[in-house]
Amino acid sequence: MKLLEKLWRALDERYDLQPLLAFAKEKSVPCHRHDWMYYFGGLTLFFFAVQVATGILLLLYYRPTAEAAFESVQFMMTRVPFGWLIRSIHSWSANLMIASAFVHMFTVFFSGAYVKPRELTWWTGAALLLLALGFGFSGYLLPWNELAFFATRVGTDMVSKVPFVGHWLLKVLRGGEDVTGATLTRFFGIHVAVLPMITTFLIVLHLAFIQRQGIHVPEGEKPVRTRPFFPNFVLREAMVWLVGLALLAALAAFFPWELGKKADPFAPAPAGIKPEWYFLFMFETLKLLPAKVAGIEGEILGLAAFTVGGLFWFLAPLWDKRRARGARNPWALAVGWVVLLYIASFTVLSYLGVFK
């Protein structure tokens, strides 16, 4: 203990750390009926940290070429001690991170936290969700299995429908005209270097905004009591992380992530193929759309609708002026419920096998 005190004094003498300590002592978090929602951003961050740690471990054995990728994952899962567990945790944690991010986003939307002055927090958060989906999409290909191969064929083909620059984007993403080893190498680079760099930067920005403005309190809950950030809130958040870790460990151990069959570019797409659950609502919608709607190709109409819908959601701070003034906005709530029910019902119905 003496040693630690000495170290602290030595550091404080050189870097003047007292103000930081005072800041940590003063920082507080509001408590009210809905303060449970404050834990989901932190939980998402926790799963991201798990992703970084397990991702680095996977890098020790993974080889990003079409010839070796599948075999290297197979080797990791069958020969490397705990290799199956590390990979299973990485896959499950990815899914839990996206689930937690979705919960976080909807609580922010329904509590109206996105309006002025917190527009940039909402926009950096939305960008982070897109990056998380990008992580999911790029990481899905890396084991180079059958499902991943066709998911990537479909996903990158969607990009080619973007007006004017679509074909150019397709070639940049695929590293050529088709999904090949060149695509795998590119996705690997995007997954382990480009996305982590942008994500880390945006997380810092997102947290800095929250720190600077303080956390949002829903209209009906003011004025509120507060609790100290340290240690009270930190300990509560730690409990939530522990629950997250327990859930993750149970899923990873009892439902190990499968590897499937190695991708064969000259095999037909397997029956029953479908994307990860967070893309299911789009997938089922695209299946339901007929070939032509009013002379326009169905999938182009569908993709355009998703783009417009996503943009509308993203721009919520600009069209919801009522809540910025502290008034209620039933229209915004209706939009939130429609989006939530659409995504949830299509995802559940897809699992129930309602869509053929």
Added chain:
Amino acid sequence: MAEERKVSRKTFVNWLLGTSLGATVAAALYPVFRYVLPPEVAEAPTNRVLAGKLSELPPNSGKIFRFGAKPGILVRTPAGEVRAFSGICTHLNCTVQYRSDFQHIWCACHNGHYDLQGKNIQGPPPRPLEAFKVDIVGDDIYVTRGA
């Protein structure tokens, strides 16, 4: 006398620095932009391939064959006729397959159906599959583009 328009020294220096900075950024970004776009790989165009053997393709069956870098599908109809199409679904780029229970071509990705002429008949595919010309020489099935 028209008023003389003078460029102040400050404006001139600002313009000079601004354009040099812009040019430096552009000079750095252009190679990156070109680097990211993969080069065209010269490929000998494939126009005719040996797609399979007649003896290995019983009526009411199909198989995927390589047509250059892309998959093609060979179909033997229940009546025994051999046909060939592009194997790439016109919806979102998946590889189709022959379903003997439907007796036509099907895409697993978004449940698209094509008849034995390659015409899109059900589900989301917007266009028919491209048809190829089939020649049978002895037991060999040859497929030619541009039928």
